[in-house]
Amino acid sequence: MTAPVRLAVHVGRDVPEGLTAVLAALPPDVQPVAASEREALPEGTVAHLYCSDVLPRRPATPYAVWRVPGADAGDLGDVPVLADAGAEHVRPGDLQVSLRAWPEAARPILPFTRAGLRRVRDLPGRLVGEARPDGVWWGVPGGQPAAAPLDTWPTLAALSSAVVATGEELWTALAWAAPAVTDAAGARLLGLTPDEDVLVGDDPAARSRLAAELADDDLRAARLARSGWQTARSHLPPGVAADLCRRLGVRTAPHSSVSGLTAALDALGTPPHSLVRRRARAATAALPGAVTAGWRPHREEHS
Amino acid sequence: MDIVVCGAQKPFVRGGAEQHQENLVAALETAGHRVDLVRLPVAWEKGRLFDSPLAWRMVPIDADLVIATNFPSYFVQHPNKVVWLLHQHRGAYDGFEAGASWSDFAWDDVSLEEQRLLTEWDVAALSEARTVFSNSGVVSRRLARFNGLDSTPLAHPPPLHEVLHPGEFGDYVLSVQRQEENKRPHLLVEAMAHVPSPVRAVMAGRGELLDEVRRHVEDAGLAGKVELPGFVPDADLVELYAGALAVVYVPEDEDYGYTTLQAFYAGKPVICAADSGAVLDWVEDGVTGLVCDGTPAGLAAAIRRLADDPALAQRLGAAGRERIADLSWADVVARLTAP
Structure with missing residues (x-):
């Protein structure tokens, strides 16, 4: 059995909440270990992660830095930097960590499928949903929008050709892979890149106009929807942990002892009651453990 | 390099994709690489749509580079994966949209959920690739429109290109x-x-x-x-x-x-x-x-x-x-x- 790969973590007085979440999400074969300048490194240490408030003049390499607010780490060049999503001074390419809860029921629905869902529900071919301070609205682009109950926002996020939202409503929309328009603060808060992940408008009129244009441009909508969804997910601790390992050159086992059929299905985003899970169970029924490798007790498929 | 070319094939059917994969293997070998071609069967109908992608997901490939070609071979997992996409599952995308007789997708919630899930799987598997090339501008445009993914068209010479030659203009x-x-x-x-x-x-x-x-x-x-x-x-x-x-x-x-x-x-x-x-x-x-x-x-x-x-x-x-x-x-x- 091979020894685990270790990531030495150098922290100051406080351990940032986001950092804790990332460490907890590291792949099973990568162990985080607390380290300090005064103690010998444990065997198997292959990389280091420093909080910026304890970053030494000559850090051990390879290393990454968690940017602690108020502790300027100077010019870090190509060093991977982690920070809370929406933090000040985030550079392009920094690993931004979001602790927002991902809506459990959300599924990415790209524009072609959205159009199909609208079609089978006899909804308009083009539909814009908008979350405003005064409530939730929906309608055809350029038309008079109608008010909708607040709790219908996930449905609108799933069916609209384009949405206008900020804050939690924007996060929900991204979880459903809605092509989204927001303001500059909303994009920054969620660590989104304007024109790649979302469109940004300066005022309500500009945002409505952008949403109407987006609703008519399937190609652009598909790119934004896919990118916004993937970027939002990449800010969750498991995505950041995987990216951190890759950028530090920490090789993780492609098929660890808990990577079985279930893990493969999970990684692809397969819903619990989908046909393919039933087929996988049927195909492996005579093979003990084939499906339960990667078993997790809360998944009802194994009950 | 040790390179594995991955391709899917419907048993007893041989067409342009199979030729393409074999020509690619030959070209890689000519360039001095050690190459193997790995194929798994594919079924196109909706009821068995996800079986072969899942099989590819579990196939262990030990090589320096894998080059995946057609649906669903790009579901193979490898840290150094390049995709040269000949086509996706057209029945779930452009064939569905056009109402083609060879697509068994219908405008109902069950079909749309299968189509949505395939879209999500395709995005996940293709996003893992270091680079995604496509066979043509048409394939790239489909990938952009249905999956929101960018790719680079990469054209190649056809079979017999070394021996084809001009001649008289006949009747x-x-x-x-x-x-x-x-x-x-x-x-x-x-x-x-x-x-x-x-x-x-x-x-x-x-x-x-x-x-x-x-x-x-x-x-x-x-x-x-x-x-x-x-x-x-x-x-x-x-x-x-x-x-x-x-x-x-x-x-x-x-x-x-x-x-x-x-x-x-x-x-x-x-x-x-x-x-x-x-x-x-x-x-x-x-x-x-x-x-x-x-x-x-x-x-x-x-x-x-x-x-x-x-x-x-x-x-x-x-x-x-x-x-x-x-x-x-x-x-x-x-x-x-x-x-």
Whole structure:
């Protein structure tokens, strides 16, 4: 059995909440270990992660830095930097960590499928949903929008050709892979890149106009929807942990002892009651453990 | 490098994708790599749609590089994965959208959830790749529109490109294809009823519609004017290309289509339809061929135009040959294996 790969973590007085979440999400074969300048490194240490408030003049390499607010780490060049999503001074390419809860029921629905869902529900071919301070609205682009109950926002996020939202409503929309328009603060808060992940408008009129244009441009909508969804997910601790390992050159086992059929299905985003899970169970029924490798007790498929 | 080329194949069916994968293996070997081709069966119907992707997900591949080609081989997991996409599951995307008879997706919630999940899986698997190339502009546009993913078209020389050569401009138009529905073989038969003698059509290739098309020719009284020889050996095919007036290739939304490129290597203009897909990446109306409206009358008019003006056929054919002058497998290999 091979020894685990270790990531030495150098922290100051406080351990940032986001950092804790990332460490907890590291792949099973990568162990985080607390380290300090005064103690010998444990065997198997292959990389280091420093909080910026304890970053030494000559850090051990390879290393990454968690940017602690108020502790300027100077010019870090190509060093991977982690920070809370929406933090000040985030550079392009920094690993931004979001602790927002991902809506459990959300599924990415790209524009072609959205159009199909609208079609089978006899909804308009083009539909814009908008979350405003005064409530939730929906309608055809350029038309008079109608008010909708607040709790219908996930449905609108799933069916609209384009949405206008900020804050939690924007996060929900991204979880459903809605092509989204927001303001500059909303994009920054969620660590989104304007024109790649979302469109940004300066005022309500500009945002409505952008949403109407987006609703008519399937190609652009598909790119934004896919990118916004993937970027939002990449800010969750498991995505950041995987990216951190890759950028530090920490090789993780492609098929660890808990990577079985279930893990493969999970990684692809397969819903619990989908046909393919039933087929996988049927195909492996005579093979003990084939499906339960990667078993997790809360998944009802194994009950 | 040790390279594994991954491809899916429907058992007992062999077409352009299988040829493509084998040619890629040969080109990689010529460049000095150690190469193996790994294939798994694929089923296209909705009820078994996810079985083969999942099988690919679990296949252990130990190599320096994997190059995945068609659906669902790109579900293979590898830290150094490059995709050269020939096609996705077209029945779940453009075939579904167009209501094609070969798509079993319907406008209902069950179909749409299967389609949505496949879209999510495709995005996940393709996003893992270091680089995604596609076979053609059409395949790239589909990937962008349905999956929101960017890719780079990467063209390659067709089979027989080393031996195809220009020749005289004869009295026949040539069609080289499998006689199947999406290739629309009946269109040329119907067009030939409107083309005066002595112009003939030679339709090379087998396929599930071959007997039906032969009956169509008989019933239309075109037996002396349209020949359907079925399978034609490579050496004979090269000479058929060399002696043709032009090549007719009017498929519906083709992914790539070797026939177009083979025609250009033989210095022949190509007549295609406005909805022929990736053929239009190569055939520019009045420059390298003629683009017709996809009706028998329109196709017949294009054939008559070239028959009446052989100098035009020669000029368009020469431009086509110029158009493919830079295609090379060495370039393809360099781009696929670039770090």
